[in-house]
Structures are given as structure tokens and as C-alpha cells.
Amino acid sequence: MPEPLLFVTKDEIPNSTVEALKERGGSATIYILGPEDIVSADVEKQLKEYGTVLRIAGEDVFKNAIAFASFKDANNGFGWGINTPGHNLSLLTTDSTMIAIAAAPFSHLGKHAPLIFTEKDGLPDSVMEYMMELQPKFQDSPAEGPYNHAWITGDNLTINERAQSEIDDMLEISPAAGGNLHSGH
Structure with a gap:
């Protein structure tokens, strides 16, 4: 698969993820898997510096997997x-x-x-x-x-x-x- 799986915490983007995103020259397509109580809106905003961000989320773990x-x-x-x-x-x-x-x-x-x-x-x-x-x-x-x-x-x-x-x-x-x-x- 050509897409990497990069990690963030709820409130922070680790340096290794930042470095991987920088390699994409601002044109990354980033998918956040999870609602805001898993990955905050602030992290989503920070990720937008590296490209397009789409959130895939459900209200609970079951709906999240379905989403x-x-x-x-x-x-x-x-x-x-x-x-x-x-x-x-x-x-x-x-x-x-x-x-x-x-x-x-x-x-x-x-x-x-x-x-x-x-x-x-x-x-x-x-x-x-x-x-x-x-x-x-x-x-x-x-x-x-x-x-x-x-x-x-x-x-x-x-x-x-x-x-x-x-x-x-x-x-x-x-x-x-x-x-x-x-x-x-």
C-alpha cells in the first residue's frame, strides 16, 4: 500500500509524523480516523499545514469502524x-x-x-x-x-x-x- 500510517496523540503530533508530512511538500492527503475526543480539533488544525485533512469518525467505536x-x-x-x-x-x-x-x-x-x-x-x-x-x-x-x-x-x-x-x-x-x-x- 502506498499510504503510510502515521501516528498522533489526542493533543500532539509527534516529531516523526511531522517529518514524514514535511516530505510531502504541503500536498499530503491526511485522514484522521476517529472523533475529536480521540484526535482533537487542534491537532486537526495543525495537520492542515501539511495538506488536505479529512476526518472519518463515528460517535462510538462501533460507528467509527463502520464509518x-x-x-x-x-x-x-x-x-x-x-x-x-x-x-x-x-x-x-x-x-x-x-x-x-x-x-x-x-x-x-x-x-x-x-x-x-x-x-x-x-x-x-x-x-x-x-x-x-x-x-x-x-x-x-x-x-x-x-x-x-x-x-x-x-x-x-x-x-x-x-x-x-x-x-x-x-x-x-x-x-x-x-x-x-x-x-x-
């Missing part, structure tokens, strides 16, 4: 832009930091998949709504596709059976006309 998975910059193609059926997701809980490291390759290898956070016991409303938007629909036969795929990294202590079932239900192709999800299967 990043949904975002696509039309100017340069940066981002996932996952807003329609036929995509892949990697799901895990917010307290699974070490598991997130193991799941990271799913973001770029094989069937590409952005990381979406969920809760151990079920999908938060925002994640459920997002997955409902992505749920594929068929007219005549479920063989029509498209299909979604997901990776749940960890065991049933990480994401329990109830949550796994909800995820499976939201990924499954269903009739566009509604009705029995299993008709035609």
Missing part, C-alpha cells in the same frame, strides 16, 4: 467504500487487541475485509443496521448472489454463539420480496 469501512475518497480511491452487498467483513470485540493483530492480514490478503467491532453477546444496533444494508437479496434464486463473507477471529468466549448466529443471519442472502429466508435453499 471507516464505508468511506471511499472519490479523488484518490482511498478507503473501503463498502456500502453494498457482496463484500467481506472481519469481526471482533473491542477488548480483543491481540486478536486484532492476528486478524489484520484479512484486511489485505485473500478476500479483503475491514475490521468491524461487535460485542461478545450480540451485534450493537449500529452494526446490525450496517449489516442489514449489506445483506444480499435475490430475485429468483439464492444462487444469483452476490455473497458476503466474514471472519470471526477467536472462539465462542470471544464472540459467543448468539452473536455468531446474528452475524450469520445478516450475511445470508435472502429473498428480495421478503418472506422465508430459506426459500429456494
Whole structure:
């Protein structure tokens, strides 16, 4: 990937990030991933000295992950832009930091998949709504596709059976006309 991942704190831009941004001669395209309580408006203002700044943010960790998975910059193609059926997701809980490291390759290898956070016991409303938007629909036969795929990294202590079932239900192709999800299967 040609884009570097540079770090800031809530209220400060580290020297190494400043040096990397200076190399771009004032024409960097900078994406802040997170709301102002994670990266302050002051840091955002300081970053504008080095180029164009776009903030990708949600009100909580779940909506933030969805905002990043949904975002696509039309100017340069940066981002996932996952807003329609036929995509892949990697799901895990917010307290699974070490598991997130193991799941990271799913973001770029094989069937590409952005990381979406969920809760151990079920999908938060925002994640459920997002997955409902992505749920594929068929007219005549479920063989029509498209299909979604997901990776749940960890065991049933990480994401329990109830949550796994909800995820499976939201990924499954269903009739566009509604009705029995299993008709035609």
C-alpha cells in the first residue's frame, strides 16, 4: 500500500509524523480516523499545514469502524467504500487487541475485509443496521448472489454463539420480496 500510517496523540503530533508530512511538500492527503475526543480539533488544525485533512469518525467505536469501512475518497480511491452487498467483513470485540493483530492480514490478503467491532453477546444496533444494508437479496434464486463473507477471529468466549448466529443471519442472502429466508435453499 502506498499510504503510510502515521501516528498522533489526542493533543500532539509527534516529531516523526511531522517529518514524514514535511516530505510531502504541503500536498499530503491526511485522514484522521476517529472523533475529536480521540484526535482533537487542534491537532486537526495543525495537520492542515501539511495538506488536505479529512476526518472519518463515528460517535462510538462501533460507528467509527463502520464509518471507516464505508468511506471511499472519490479523488484518490482511498478507503473501503463498502456500502453494498457482496463484500467481506472481519469481526471482533473491542477488548480483543491481540486478536486484532492476528486478524489484520484479512484486511489485505485473500478476500479483503475491514475490521468491524461487535460485542461478545450480540451485534450493537449500529452494526446490525450496517449489516442489514449489506445483506444480499435475490430475485429468483439464492444462487444469483452476490455473497458476503466474514471472519470471526477467536472462539465462542470471544464472540459467543448468539452473536455468531446474528452475524450469520445478516450475511445470508435472502429473498428480495421478503418472506422465508430459506426459500429456494
